[in-house]
Amino acid sequence: MDLYKAASGMCRLANVDINDVVNFRFRRGVGQQEVYLELHAGSKKMRSYIDAQGNITEVDVRELHDNPSSSKLIDVANQLAKEGASMDAFRLGLDKS
Incomplete structure (x- = not known):
């Protein structure tokens, strides 16, 4: 699983440059979701779940x-x-x- 690629994909979906990410956090997911990844960039908060194969299964982009x-x-x-x-x-x- 490549967290950098996952973060890049999340940034593309949110129309944010990955260099604008000011903080992030990740933790073990629940159930079928292996990893929870959260990024903050500018006024956007992006959250996703990544499965064991490295596929992003859910993405949520919000304006702060x-x-x-x-x-x-x-x-x-x-x-x-x-x-x-x-x-x-x-x-x-x-x-x-």
Whole structure:
């Protein structure tokens, strides 16, 4: 398994230059996934799982927020809790009335 090639592939998918990666982490995966690899470059966070043959099986690319400790999904969930609405109503564009 070549982590450099995996990182290069992730960067290509995210339209990021590999030289812009400022930090990374990897750990043992779970189940069929052998390795979890995470890269941070600029405002993007890229995560992937790599199997025993060295194939990337999952990739997730996200834009980081201005406040990295915040999550837009958490913000939406908190707003829904205040309004007493459900996620289904939010997705459908319905109000709580």
